[in-house]
Amino acid sequence: MCVCELEAPKGENPFMLDRIVIESHADIQAIQAVCDYVYIDVKFQKDHTGAIPTRSTEARKQLSFARSFEQTAVTFQRVGNLIKTVLDDIRFGNQFNTEAVKQAVAECVDQVLEHPETMLLLTQLKDQDQYTAQHCMNVCILAILLGRELKYSVEDLNKIGFCGLMHDVGKMKVPLEILNKPGKLDKFELDIMRNHTVYGRNVLMSARGAFPGAVDVAHNHHEQLNGGGYPRGLDKSALSDFTKMVAVVDTYDAMTSDRVYQHGQPHLIALGTLVKGMSQRYEAHYVTHFINCIGFYPQGNAVELSSGEIGIVVEQNKADRLKPKILIVKDSQRNDIEPRLLDLAKPVVDPQGNRYAVKQVVRAKDYQLDLNEYYRDGLFVKDYAIVGA
Ligand SMILES: [Fe+2]
Known part of the structure; x- marks a missing residue:
């Protein structure tokens, strides 16, 4: 059986996926995780039969x-070290080096354009002890991958990468005992944690040379299209495209990562959550393109x-x-x-x-x-x- 098109819930925003040949129950489960209805190509015939x-x-x-792995991994490591330094600077109240961040993002853009598969693989090397730094790196790379899927210019890929890398810098103003608390946060702690959005806006507003759109992203990446997010309950009309893109990849990486208080969810569960939140929380257009670029089995x-x-x-x-x-x-x-x-x-x-x-x-x-x-x-x-x- 061959699936030629997937349809999102409520019959809107069809997925733009390539033809998918169904050969096992796992194939069906993978598709069920992200959509309710499919279109079958009844004329499709396999071009080979039997097995060898x-x-x-x-x-x-x-x-x-593998041929490009070492070079790409070196870039990944170097940018990872840089973001740790930037986060430390922010935690200790120092001015961080905006030009160095831009240079690091440019290297990520180059590597994503040349070796997208390797960069995607590197985002899967989760390190619970370095969660915030690695999460910033992963969101940067996944946002660039999404921008590449959307055929953004190199200039815009650099901007979205910068936004992804810096989206959570406000967490450096959250006390470590709250940031790393293994249990559930109480109301007071939750308010402080949610304020990382406001702290992030403030940090980026005072950073000389930062891409202005990153201020928006840091402030609004936890807002939802239906106005149900925080810190201000803004709705879709007030959110920038970059903010909506970062919201999608941020949710995916956070859900699939091990944290001090939870195990990471499997990939398909995270995709299912994004699909269920389409139009209410997340921009459907960006969810479908993200699934298209990351695939069912990354x-x-x-x-x-x-x-x-x-x-x-x-x-x-x-x-x-x-x-x-x-x-x-x-x-x-x-x-x-x-x-x-x-x-x-x-x-x-x-x-x-x-x-x-x-x-x-x-x-x-x-x-x-x-x-x-x-x-x-x-x-x-x-x-x-x-x-x-
Ligand atoms: Fe955040």
């Missing part, structure tokens, strides 16, 4: 992003395969978003194995003779998978044996 047998092979291939997500083996999504397939490349790292008994690269777009069969498919997206931690370990140990830049080659 899996055989052991010496064929090895680098992941396409790099860095752990999945269980139909064979019971566990793998990590390492590369997307733009032609068919339900058929990514997966690095299989555990066998069906959950034992570590020499990683092998599986391309789901190819009709490869598992050890039981069935065609490989994703069974479900799982939490990496539940399977003792640490993506940071793969990053630190250089495992993304290795050559891997290919399943079924």
Whole structure:
């Protein structure tokens, strides 16, 4: 069966996704997470039938992003260090270096334009201990990715990147015992926490050379289209495009990250939350484009395969978003194995003779998978044996 178009709730804002071939229950679950209705292409016929047998092979291939990984990771690390310095400057009341921030954002824009897949993967390396700095980095990169999807000019990508990087700087004026409190915040603490929006506006207003639109974003990124947000309860008509874009990617990254008080949600749950909030909280146009650019199985997500083996999504397939490349790292008994690269777009069969498919997206931690370990140990830049080659 082939899905040729997805329809958002209430019949508005159709998703602009490529054709999707449904081959497993997990494929249906992925689509159900983000929409209620689909259009089926009844004339579609698969261009290949049957499956080829899996055989052991010496064929090895680098992941396409691996070639650029080290250079991109260096940029990511450098900007991460810079944002930590900027946040420290703000916490201690010092003037931060606006030009250095702009230069860092420009490097992120260059890397996103050249290596979008690698930059997306790097946003999945969540570090709970450095949450605020990493969240700012991730929102910067995801906002640039969204702007790229919307075909923004390089100049505008630099502006949206700056807004994303600086959207939460006001949190540096929130006392650490509130910012890092493991339990639920009481009313008084919640008011202070919510005031990070006002603090952020003040910090950016007094920063010489800051992009003026970033003041708006820092102040309003928790407002909602229906006026139900904070700090002022503004509605859609008062919110800038950049504010509405940052609100979408900010919600996604916050939901999928581990915090001191909650485990991160799986990717599809976060997308489902954005879709449910379309038109009420989030601009539908930006939600659909964000889903279009991040896909159903973004790099860095752990999945269980139909064979019971566990793998990590390492590369997307733009032609068919339900058929990514997966690095299989555990066998069906959950034992570590020499990683092998599986391309789901190819009709490869598992050890039981069935065609490989994703069974479900799982939490990496539940399977003792640490993506940071793969990053630190250089495992993304290795050559891997290919399943079924
Ligand atoms: Fe915020």
